[in-house]
Amino acid sequence: MPRPPKSKSKPKPAATPSKGSTRPRLLVAAPDGTVYEHPGFEMALDNGLDFLRVTPRDVIPLKEGWDLMAMPGTRPVGYDPSNGQFVTLTTFTADDGTTFEPWAVACHPPPGYVRNHHAAAVYTDETHPDTKIKALHEEMEAKKERDAAKAHKRGLRVLDAAGDEARPGLPLWAYTAVGATEQGTVAALFLADETTRWAPELFYKGDLKDKIATRIAEDPDNQVLRQIASCATESLCCCASNVFNERWEGAVPIAPACTAACLGCISKEPEWNTPVPQKRLKFQPTAEEIARVIASHLERAPEPMMSFGQGCEGEPTMNGPVIIESIRQARARTSRGIININTNGSRPDTIRACAKVGANALRISLNTFDRDVYTMYYRPADYDFDDMMRSFAVGRDEGLHISINLLIWPGWTDQMVEVDRISKLVDDGCLQMIQLRNLCVDPGYYRKALPPRSQRGPLLGMKGFVKELHRRHPTLRFGTFNPRLAADWWPQVPAFVGGRL
Numbered sequence: 001m002p003r004p005p006k007s008k009s010k011p012k013p014a015a016t017p018s019k020g021s022t023r024p025r026l027l028v029a030a031p032d033g034t035v036y037e038h039p040g041f042e043m044a045l046d047n048g049l050d051f052l053r054v055t056p057r058d059v060i061p062l063k064e065g066w067d068l069m070a071m072p073g074t075r076p077v078g079y080d081p082s083n084g085q086f087v088t089l090t091t092f093t094a095d096d097g098t099t100f101e102p103w104a105v106a107c108h109p110p111p112g113y114v115r116n117h118h119a120a121a122v123y124t125d126e127t128h129p130d131t132k133i134k135a136l137h138e139e140m141e142a143k144k145e146r147d148a149a150k151a152h153k154r155g156l157r158v159l160d161a162a163g164d165e166a167r168p169g170l171p172l173w174a175y176t177a178v179g180a181t182e183q184g185t186v187a188a189l190f191l192a193d194e195t196t197r198w199a200p201e202l203f204y205k206g207d208l209k210d211k212i213a214t215r216i217a218e219d220p221d222n223q224v225l226r227q228i229a230s231c232a233t234e235s236l237c238c239c240a241s242n243v244f245n246e247r248w249e250g251a252v253p254i255a256p257a258c259t260a261a262c263l264g265c266i267s268k269e270p271e272w273n274t275p276v277p278q279k280r281l282k283f284q285p286t287a288e289e290i291a292r293v294i295a296s297h298l299e300r301a302p303e304p305m306m307s308f309g310q311g312c313e314g315e316p317t318m319n320g321p322v323i324i325e326s327i328r329q330a331r332a333r334t335s336r337g338i339i340n341i342n343t344n345g346s347r348p349d350t351i352r353a354c355a356k357v358g359a360n361a362l363r364i365s366l367n368t369f370d371r372d373v374y375t376m377y378y379r380p381a382d383y384d385f386d387d388m389m390r391s392f393a394v395g396r397d398e399g400l401h402i403s404i405n406l407l408i409w410p411g412w413t414d415q416m417v418e419v420d421r422i423s424k425l426v427d428d429g430c431l432q433m434i435q436l437r438n439l440c441v442d443p444g445y446y447r448k449a450l451p452p453r454s455q456r457g458p459l460l461g462m463k464g465f466v467k468e469l470h471r472r473h474p475t476l477r478f479g480t481f482n483p484r485l486a487a488d489w490w491p492q493v494p495a496f497v498g499g500r501l
């Protein structure tokens, strides 16, 4: 298992930072997790294809108290302003004389924020000094090349656990570039949503356990309610907590299995020697117990929304009869609030049936509108890209509010061709909102899986991506959370709430 990457330590400033550059400085981590500022190098950015020199417009202050993460198995890349070169650090000597092989440092974006640049790093499967590991890796690489040649026409590479012994897989976070300034740590992020309902102080309160006990006493045999209780207390899930706090968006997990096998699934069994943070539920609930949870929340909560498929279960439309019947029964009790289906879009006919019995909103998750890259990442079991696209048309025809949960990857998402594909969907009346979701995956592996540079168009940057779509479609909304559709003032909220891009 890789070492947990979160580093609680504040960066140790260099005792004698070199003069000459006022740009953010490079951070490096020691294998014990201590983070140090480099005395002379600037932080570098990675746009998904190239390393870039940082400018003040690229970064914002990182929220106070937000963790930095060391990236085991990587080497940090900085920019040396004395000679204009990007440098991969293989050793670092701290002010106290300690010398070590440094790891790159990153942060995971706080809720509501979008990653604009990856942490600049190289991955030690290419640079590791251990020759035995290198030989093993070369052998595995040769095998993967043979598999890839068989499997893909476009240069997409087959990734599997077999070749990954060269370094531990990184846990599934969105590794974002960070640097050090006199004022504190900065990160290559921008704000894309308002976060008033998601502040930590609104959750994790001492009265949650009492509220759970009271609510479970009302419906003691409901396995779904018990699952949500464990999601609230063990996984600290905000939407699960909302069910017991009887407010806003609640989550109703119903799916123990999925129609896809995404490379970066957070609830599937681990691959690539990479740990996953969430566990799927282990039973198939009945329509009746699901309906009771949904209806109670919709009846009681302010701004009520109940979401299927909220993050770390399987695919909620996989068992069509159960989800359809649960919505029908919930709607027989109340017409209040929003029933929202987060889905991979694999079951358009089920989505249609859900809409007919009272679902209101649809959010389809995908990493791209490129068929091959979608298939490479989602690895659909019994559906294909066309089924997923058909779900958009179904949602439009049934009058659902449609969002995408776009798993963004600077260097791929921000190509003009992706903007054009999304534009087409908006023009067809099939998309009202983009939820910009930072793809959490091992960056070393995902970048190898994407098509090579020769098959990518010019990059706009993630801010440029939003700007261009906003310019073309002024009413297309952007955010990172499900929209507050149950609030009567929602239509007046600006399409992009993050301010200046």
Ligand code: SF4
Pocket: 258, 259, 260, 261, 262, 264, 265, 266, 267, 268, 313, 314, 315, 344, 378
């Ligand atoms: S669609 Fe969702 S639940 Fe299914 S494999 Fe992908 S990330 Fe996991």
Ligand code: SF4
Pocket: 227, 228, 231, 232, 235, 237, 238, 239, 240, 251, 252, 253, 278, 310, 311, 312, 313
């Ligand atoms: S999002 Fe995950 S943790 Fe939250 S209720 Fe759903 S399954 Fe549980």
